[in-house]
Amino acid sequence: MSLTWQQLRDLKTAEFTEAAEGWADASSRADAARERISMGMLKSLETQKGASAVSAHDRLKRMDRNFDYIHTECGMVRTTLGALAKELSAQQTRLKAALDDASAHGFTVHTDGSVEYPPAGEQFLTKEPVPGGSVQGADRRGYLQQLPMHPLAQQPMGVNPNPNHAAAQEIASRIHTALLAAQDADSRFSQALNRLKAPEGLDVTDATWADAAGDAALVRKEADDYLRDTIPLDRSPADRHAWWQGLTDDQRAEYLAVYPDVIGNLDGIPAETRDRANRDNVQMLIGKLSEHSDEKSRNQLEGLRSINDQLWNQQPTNPRCTSWASATRTTGGRS
Template sequence: MVSTLTWQQLRDLKLSELSDAADGWGATSRHADSAREQVDGRMGGPLAKTQESESANAAVKRLKRLSDNYYYIQAECGLIRGSVDGLATELATQRNKLLEALDDAAALGYTVNENGSIGYPAGGQSELTDKEVPGGTAYGQNGRFDSSNPSPSSGKVGLYQPGTGADGATFESPNPHYAKAMDIADRVAYAVLRAQEIDVRYSGALERLKATPGLDLDTKTWADLASDIDIVGASAMPYLEDQIPLDESPADRKAWWEHLTPDQRQEYLSAFPGLIGNLDGIPAEVRDHANRENLKALIAKLEVQDDDLSKSQLDGLKGIQEKLDEGGSPPMFLLGVGDEGNGRAIVSYGNPDTSKNVSAYVPGLGTKLDGDFAGDTVRRALQTQKGAYKYDHSTASIVWLGYDAPNFAEVASTGNASKGAPAYLSFMEGVEATNENKNPHITAIGHSYGSLLVGTAAREHGGIPGVDDIVLLGSPGTGAQTAGELNVGKGHVFAASAGNDPVSWLPAKSSLLGPDPAIVNSLDDERWFGRDPTSKEFGATRMESGDGPLPLLLSGEGMTPAHSGYFDPDRNPSAANNIAKIVAGRSDHIKTEEPR
């Protein structure tokens, strides 16, 4: 697609018409969202809960279809609003640059020709002839040429490099107007060229935003919506980078969001839910709302793909959707979701913005966005919240899968932890920034390989933002040799290792070079990624955790039941209760045992 936008059209562009159109699409999106809430909250939801009959079921089904249509209208109109607003904003920048150049040309008495070249008058004196240097025409470097605007060096249509002679030699015109005219011509040409690129970029996106007739929304329709979201996001990225503080701190993003008008917030939520929902520093309720919308689009996107990774992620996303639909107490917040890498998901039980106690647990080896994550891994956050709730009701517990955890083939490397640590640091900085309490109590929990990521993050300058306590469970090492390296004080580092957890016994890499390496019951306190966090030399407080079930198949509970049971009050009540006390700020009441 090629844009034919001219400098005259850019000059005469009525941006207010684009802004008005964007506002109209935004209003339609808001009305559809309000109507959907009415259908779900006052009609379909109550009917499904209170009535049981064929006619009631049929009515609920039809109301669900109506709700889906309202959501589709809200989403697509929001995308159009975001696209048109982005188009207007980006074109405004180039139009302003053009108008400044035209004003300068007028002030100097220069002529702006139809093709954007700049005519300038005679001026200066030729050293060769002692006569006044004649005027001429300056063609912008960044302009596009037509047959009426040839390059003097080649006579061909193309980009003209000013000041270049036929033999490639450079020269400077003795006419003092030449340099000024060339500057203006360059600015005109560049503004038009950039405006043409913007025109093409947004035209392609807007052309995609078309709906098929009818009320039936099938898998293809939802997949098309997911594709539309991706395309609009890509097209509007320069606009977003200029409007949203993507490269700023979570605290700066929080301040930015607070200063937006309600209409501006709604625009971003409708058009860019995936971006807002995963942006650290945005309030939890807003992220949850955005991610629930984005979740639907991701599910639709993956449903039309048949590769194994997509199927696995689809299982995980549907599992999360089911839990969200169930509702209940404590409330569930979806603080992040995505399909990059092995999948991303951040789930909180309890509101981390209003709770005095907040924990963020990083899972480890083999964890990915799949059915097991939506079931077992997310359940650990729920178990932690319920356990801590007994000691302090104001508690939120998070499971953070914001990185690609290693599989068995990758587990020997620190690479995944090093790549994931910056994302965890950013997330925790966001937790600290958005929490409404004066002195919230924040706990970082690392399980398995996740303890290496937590340790890697904690060893950064200043430690993990806002974190008071660190809990390490079934750890193969944190990359540190002592608890003091984790920047919370060794008295605030707690570790647990069940006797039958083989991961916590992994020997140091160097020991594998010696004879008869032992994986279980190694007497050396060096582990795969540094010193054993439960050893005396490391200096952390070792929590009581018991032995846990036997490894391998001897217990009938799988390969490593002791390794996965720390959060479970039924399988490892000692460890689960100790975790709960620490998260609730009652670490002085935990039960301890002697270091290894």
């Protein structure tokens, strides 16, 4: 069903923002749970021996990876909802401005989006008042389309002498363009959200992370101007550090979920943060490479699995950001 201008006008975009905040909270909670398992419970088992310790370690490791996946996916849902709210809010603002202009001119905006304007001016030949009319907007990129006018309202060269006509046409087209853009955003982000569904089961496998990599690529495509354009890629490490410190915890979690490869290789970002980003990115890369059977992919996959083992077994106070950056460049490391 097509979106109407009344629906766009009355849309409560704050509800999308609130939902995004809820998903951000879920992402943060999953990350905190992963941290407790990785840095607390698993570490406590390192000195224990025996089958029971090994079994407990394996179960905790699975929970650790599951929470890591939940953290990543929930973060992407948050980003998608946030970007959707931003795009719809922008179109709603444009629509309301057009409606305000219509009201100021004394025009009537009908249910179908057409704009009716009153008589004004005078006929070219008879000097009689020029009748009013109604115009229908069109996407301004395809320019303007209007409903049939009163024959006497037409001037030579197709110019309408009613001074209200041009203003009404411009307003109608602004309404139409805002609606088209809002419908496009609704369609694109609905597809992205529908994709963000975890497969059934408790095990987070390579295939699961391959799916997450595809999710991240789609979210990036739809939210580039919402997130990517704000990352200070061409700034100094000091500027990047200041930028990162100025973000809220929720904003940091969002960047880590959608752009782990970028954040992990960005000088100036705290080493512990880059380490966390690299852990997530390597999981996505392993997932993507596991879908290929050629020799080059197998060799890269073997190297990434080795790096992954190092990342998950290193001391938390000594993250290997520099070595990881080199490794991802040799394996085409973007998720």
